[in-house]
Amino acid sequence: MIKNALLSLKKNIGKTILLFVIIVVITNLVIAGLSIQSATQKSMDQIRSSLGNDVTLSVDFRNMMKNREPGEAVSNETSLTTTMADSLKDLKYVESYNYQISTSADSDSISAVETESDNSNNQQDTNKPNDQSEQASNQGDFTISANTTMEYLDSFTNSNYTLTDGRLLTSDDANTNNCVIETNLASDNDLSVGDTFTITTTVNDETIIQELTIVGIYEIQTTNEIGGAHFNNPVNTIYTDLSVGQTLTGSSENITSAIYYLDDPENAEAFVKLAKKQSDIDFDTFSLDANNRLYQQNASSLESMQSFAKMFVWIVVIAGSAILCLILALTIRNRYYEIGVLLSLGQSKVKIIAQQLIEIGLIAVVAFVISLGTGQLTSHYMGNMLESSSSSNVMQMDQKGDQPNDNQQKTNKQTKENFLGNMMQGPSNQELDVSITGENVVQLAGVTAAICIVSIAVPAAYVLRLTPRQILSRKEG
Numbered sequence: 001m002i003k004n005a006l007l008s009l010k011k012n013i014g015k016t017i018l019l020f021v022i023i024v025v026i027t028n029l030v031i032a033g034l035s036i037q038s039a040t041q042k043s044m045d046q047i048r049s050s051l052g053n054d055v056t057l058s059v060d061f062r063n064m065m066k067n068r069e070p071g072e073a074v075s076n077e078t079s080l081t082t083t084m085a086d087s088l089k090d091l092k093y094v095e096s097y098n099y100q101i102s103t104s105a106d107s108d109s110i111s112a113v114e115t116e117s118d119n120s121n122n123q124q125d126t127n128k129p130n131d132q133s134e135q136a137s138n139q140g141d142f143t144i145s146a147n148t149t150m151e152y153l154d155s156f157t158n159s160n161y162t163l164t165d166g167r168l169l170t171s172d173d174a175n176t177n178n179c180v181i182e183t184n185l186a187s188d189n190d191l192s193v194g195d196t197f198t199i200t201t202t203v204n205d206e207t208i209i210q211e212l213t214i215v216g217i218y219e220i221q222t223t224n225e226i227g228g229a230h231f232n233n234p235v236n237t238i239y240t241d242l243s244v245g246q247t248l249t250g251s252s253e254n255i256t257s258a259i260y261y262l263d264d265p266e267n268a269e270a271f272v273k274l275a276k277k278q279s280d281i282d283f284d285t286f287s288l289d290a291n292n293r294l295y296q297q298n299a300s301s302l303e304s305m306q307s308f309a310k311m312f313v314w315i316v317v318i319a320g321s322a323i324l325c326l327i328l329a330l331t332i333r334n335r336y337y338e339i340g341v342l343l344s345l346g347q348s349k350v351k352i353i354a355q356q357l358i359e360i361g362l363i364a365v366v367a368f369v370i371s372l373g374t375g376q377l378t379s380h381y382m383g384n385m386l387e388s389s390s391s392s393n394v395m396q397m398d399q400k401g402d403q404p405n406d407n408q409q410k411t412n413k414q415t416k417e418n419f420l421g422n423m424m425q426g427p428s429n430q431e432l433d434v435s436i437t438g439e440n441v442v443q444l445a446g447v448t449a450a451i452c453i454v455s456i457a458v459p460a461a462y463v464l465r466l467t468p469r470q471i472l473s474r475k476e477g
Helices: 002-011 013-050 061-067 082-089 116-125 130-137 183-188 242-249 265-278 292-333 336-344 349-400 406-423 438-464 468-473
Strands: 054-059 094-105 142-147 161-166 178-182 196-203 206-220 237-241 257-262 286-289
Touching: 002 013, 002 349, 013 292, 013 349, 013 438, 054 082, 054 265, 082 094, 082 257, 094 196, 094 242, 142 242, 178 183, 183 206, 196 242, 206 242, 237 242, 257 265, 265 286, 292 349, 292 438, 349 438
Parallel strands: 142 237, 178 206
Antiparallel strands: 054 257, 054 286, 094 142, 094 257, 161 206, 178 237, 196 206
16 A cells, blocks of 8 residues: 555655645644644743732722722721631642731831932922821831741842841741841941841820841842832831731731732632632622732733634634645546546455555655744744734733823833733743744644544545446546
8 A cells, every 4th residue: 555655646746746735834834823822821821920829818998999888988997807817828729828017117226218309208298288298297217017927028039139148037036026127227227137226106196116136137139129218218128027017006916918828820719719718708898819910911912812823723724624625535536447446356445545544644744744844933923923913902902091100100011021021022032932842743743644534534435435336437538
């Protein structure tokens, strides 16, 4: 059969070249679709991973505003408690957790690091309404960030903040007065690891004095985070144990937020569903933020690209099979006499079909090998076109949206820089690698084999259902 197949290919060289060209085109388009499909899935996984494996529980003031009656004031007494947070810390998927309290304080023993904006803000305060001026004056010079542990804080894990001396706080520092401060704050006040200082705050007209011991000093590496009024300047942030924050706020139960670190970022949605099912927390008042909104915003273009790639592969497979079926059907019509004679000589229909498969299989193998090289170029070209289209859609959506405030602009800018900016820079970028993988090769081999079998089986089944006499009687010429 192999010898007859080779002779047939050589005899019908025109048909052989035509089939070869068609199969090369089909395999190139299929491998491009498959590689883009797998690349977009990998990119979406990377986006999910880059957003982190944390889920944050906090008061949902936005939802409270939405559900209030017109003119009704939103209660500022709603607080998240450690009891609520504890109900989620032992759930499935949770590997660790961190409770946070964010507050402010003053100090009589150290001075805050001031910037030029502090003076301008003070001048502007004189022109503010009395209630706003009073609110600003009540803000302490220092921001107190009280945590169960500093091990998982984003600023330190992403190296925006680096430890220069001492250590960070861990769960072993529970119920201690240990703290970590910024290097500029330390140098301005001639402080080092082991030194102590006091901070003060007022709760219910009662002055609370808390002594702190420095166990670590950190440095801010990103210059764009330095600045603002002294109470908003990150160099004036003091990290303490959770108990210190509770002392300064006058509550041993209330916390600002609870962050749960999961075993896998992919389990974020599953954890949120489980938490809502098994806890008694009112999720109309409190929210579990798994960064899904940010994920959806950044993954939407990739999902569209993946859907297009999947649809494209199906179109190519169906259209390619139809074209090959048509060509082979016309070819078999010209081989009626050959098939009729072979059947008359007693050759089985299976062997005749097998010879047809060998012929197109030999062509497909050569086309398959070539497409592994040319398919890479096709994937890159199609990937660039889809990326350009996705980038244009994102820009149009941004232009149609409402004008964001300063904080939203910063968030949007950071989002684009971190995700879309990294992913949409062509095939050379590792974030959207459309290179052909081993899985793509296996998928392409399966698709190619399926196309060849279908394109042979359909026309052969039509011819071979006839008797040798009927086949010979239909011979043309």
